[in-house]
Amino acid sequence: MREIDYQTVVDTVAQLCKEANYFLGDDVYNALKEGLAKEESPVGRDIINQLLKNADIARNEQIPICQDTGFAVVFLEYGADVRVKGDINQAISEGVAKGYTEGYLRKSILSDPIKGKNTNDNTPPIIHTTIVPGDKIKITVAPKGGGSENMSTVKMMTPAAGIEGVKKFVVDWVVQASSNPCPPIVVGIGIGGNFEYVAYLAKKALLRNIGERNPDPFYADVERELYEKINKTGVGPMGLGGRITCLDVFIEVFPRHIASFPVAININCHAARHKTAII
Secondary structure, eight states: OEEEOHHHHHHHHHHHHHHHHHOOOHHHHHHHHHHHHHOOOHHHHHHHHHHHHHHHHHHHHTOOSSSOOOEEEEEEEEETTEEESSOHHHHHHHHHHHHHHHTTOOOOOBSSTTTOOBOSSOOOOEEEEEEESSSOEEEEEEEEOHHHHTTOEEEEEOGGGHHHHHHHHHHHHHHHHTTTTOSSEEEEEEEEEOHHHHHHHHHHHTTSOTTOOOSSHHHHHHHHHHHHHHTTSOOOGGGSSSSOSEEEEEEEEEEEOTTOEEEEEEEEOSSOOOEEEEO
8 A cells, every 4th residue: 555644745735725826727817818808898808807917916926816815625535545644634734724824825714613713824624535546645725715605505496496497596696696706707516415415516516627518418518508698697797797707617416315406506706726736
């Protein structure tokens, strides 16, 4: 069995925290440039230009894309034939603390939701772990800002609502969210599973690159349709009107109980952040 040093995990996570907050993904950056070419609103074009300039400054000066550097959400794929010399969850937590401290990233986490004080190092992270075949560890850090997270939701729909009900729910929710999640947004949708799992699906959907479609042609078509419908709402960049309200829509699905039809919407702002490393 392959062994990985504890400190390697710490250092890898620390670097991912910094990179995710400094460097907007090329897919998102290019989607913003494409949106600029399509946007007809002068105000909308000015906003997108500012977002692109902001991304350039953040990359060149290695400073955060946004002042809200997010809750550190970590997706961990742990190979069955590898072991870390020590507690990997603790290593990830130390990596988050190291990255947020060294990277001068804002610390936003309270130790208790009601009576807690700031933990001062952005820990603890939220860790989603999946055991996979192989002898490697894949770590994805996805910092999630509070503004866009607040515009996310779960609805236990009736099974009779079907896919048309899902479409209406998503479009209506984006219109209701309006400027709050700082559009242009990326929309992650979970369908199926149960109450808690569907929210995970929606968040996992946000890890895809812009333009990466669901492998099932049916859901791929729904993603395209929702993308078009959302961009016809007129919400526009920063909610000030225009054609470019969202950059993409991603759907993840899971089997469901015959009596339940859970649907979740997790929204990312224009700073759709996630970075991955494989050890």
